[in-house]
Amino acid sequence: MTKNPQKPLKPAAHPLDDLIRTERIPHIWCPGCGIGTVFSSTLKAIKGTGIPYDRFTMVSGIGCSARGAGYVKLDSFHTTHGRAIPFASGIKMANPDLNVIVFSGDGDLFAIGGNHFIHAARRNMDLTVVCVNNLTYGMTGGQVAATTPNRAKTTTTPFGNPDAPFNLPLMASASGASYVARWTILHTRDLTDSINEAMAKKGFSFIEVLSPCPINYGRRNKEKPLDTLKLYQERTIIKNGADPARADIDFDRGVILGKFVDIDRQTCDSMYNSVCRPCSDD
């Protein structure tokens, strides 16, 4: 008899299993959500560095994306809402040898945590910040965020959003980030390469990843899961080196993806060493 088990007795090992707390799977993310894709790109990028895993740590705030820190098999920190960056800054400044990744969402990093973001960028804190931007507060059921497009419907803007959203690459660049890029979850190879490059980059690196939230955002804006992905495919254009001032998210005009900023500037910890610490021959 030829066996055709519908379910293999033992599931084949996933190539990223060594970076995942498999005992915590299944994860909490909804069907159609893009966070898992960003998460696996991040893990692939970590793997791709060849650096031992104990040299990495992941810090997150609060929200759907922030749960990533609970699934990664690294020293990982799920902190308070908006505070991942200052928590991570404490880690980095106390032990500059660590590669510190902040993995969180747009609501966490840019509304409640917006002040921390701009200051860490200003200081060129050597962090890699991966922001899953789903344009809404997913975990609390889809409220308006600092990234929600003007006129979009959410549970707290039932008549449409009267406000304008942030242009995240522009904010990062204007605040002093060393590396700024934007991708979507449809551009996984570019995204993985970009995160890998950002981790190797000394200084504040920021990667925005557009990611659908069909349950809590798409549903209220007549955008089915595949519609969002089609927008990512058809209404985006990759323009490395583009002016971040032109990076507004407007799918009618087209959305720019790619690497906006890649500059070299002294990091916060290296500046502290050279400015504040006594010279060895003092």
Add this chain to the structure above:
Amino acid sequence: MKPAVLTGEHYITGDVACAEGALAAGCRFFGAYPITPATEIAEHMAERLPDVGGTFIQMEDEIAAMASILGAAWTGVKSMTATSGPGFSLMMENLGLGVCTETPCVIVNVQRTGPSTGLPTLTGQGDMMQARWGSHGDYEIIALAPSSPQDCFYHTIQAFNLSEKYRVPVLVMADEIVGHMSEKVVIPKASTISLVDRPKPSGRKDRFKLYQPGPNGVAPMPAIGEGYNVHVTGLTHDERGYPAMSVEAQEQMMTNLKGKIRNNLEDIIETESYRLEDAEIVIVSYGISVRTGLTAVDEARKLGYKAGLLRLVTVWPFPEEQIRELAARVKGLITIEINLGQVHYEVERCAGGQAPAHLVGSAGGKIIHPDKVIALIKEKF
């Protein structure tokens, strides 16, 4: 380059003594945000930390300052911040994270008068209940109250030791007068200062459980990069540190968080007494108000009242047993504090009607004059 422990006699402020105490305790990370009357602690640390291999960073607000010292603590260093009322309010959020994740760190609050911006340059003791309950949820915390610059030095060391031993944020509740006054501070030889370091794990890393309590109820704590792959969350978590959304997990976590303090009260609580042996009137005080109390005791004795003083070095956890015992044998208790009744209500609760509990308080801004205490003694006893 100055050494970490500045052995010798100094004439320094309480703020500077806090900073020197921290350095002597092994503090090597300070997350700062300026605020009157605590700024001098940050200024002193900014100058001193690089010399001893430590790191100082002034963050963008007190929320970030508090977050940064938690992050730093997980790299294995001893970390601290210092603030006053408005900043203390902002730190409450991440203070709760520190409690929940059992992260050792020290927060100095050089109290001024509130509410809100209040009297920034004048003294107060109005943050005592905030120290106890300021972050949301139910928890235990340790708070010490220095009465002099010398105390600032020692209590900051003690705060680090307790924090490391019990893996809990420890509060040093100073005030503007103690922080800004200059007095003689004796710093002993480094070898005579006893320091405590957090319990470290041993054994198989793959079997390690982050919140499995040790013999005294405190779990060992690895640092980032030691290969334990810890997951640290402010969500209710199980012994592995993993989020556990259940009533049972909540109960177990709270049992551990409360137990490690409540079951070690004898080790944690410290009080001092003055002429208490035969006292019939007991003045209870802490921080700068102890000085009012000491004078009041002597004055009252001169007038024929058998007065004594109990100084609360540790205000939280509260020395309930000691107050109960005193209440059973004295004519009355008087709490002196620069607020209109906070610790006083704790004294009253513990006295439990066995003896009347009175308050000599003030709205804040200056030290309470001993005459106010004498007047109350004359009126009530």
